[in-house]
Amino acid sequence: MYIITIDPDKCQGDGDCGDVCPVKILAVTEINGKKITIVEGNVDDCMGCGSCTATCTHEAITVQEV
Numbered sequence: 001m002y003i004i005t006i007d008p009d010k011c012q013g014d015g016d017c018g019d020v021c022p023v024k025i026l027a028v029t030e031i032n033g034k035k036i037t038i039v040e041g042n043v044d045d046c047m048g049c050g051s052c053t054a055t056c057t058h059e060a061i062t063v064q065e066v
C-alpha cells in the first residue's frame with residue numbers, strides 16, 4: 001500500500017498528476033479560493049507507479065510505500 005502526500009504550499013492545482021494517474025484517484029478541487037490536488041478516489045488503488053511525482057513540476061507530490 002502507498003501513502004500519497006500532496007504539499008499544499010507547493011501544489012498549484014494544475015492537474016497534470018491527475019491526468020497521468022492510470023487509476024484516476026487524483027483530482028483538482030478548490031479550497032479557500034486556491035486550486036489544489038487531492039486524493040479523491042480510493043488510495044488503495046494506487047499502484048505506486050510514480051507517474052504523478054514524475055509529472056509534477058512543483059515537486060508537490062510524493063508516493064511512499066508502507
Ligand code: SF4
Pocket residue numbers: 004017020021022023024025026045046047048049050051052053063
Ligand atoms: S503513483 Fe501512480 S497510481 Fe499512484 S497516485 Fe501516482 S500516478 Fe496514480
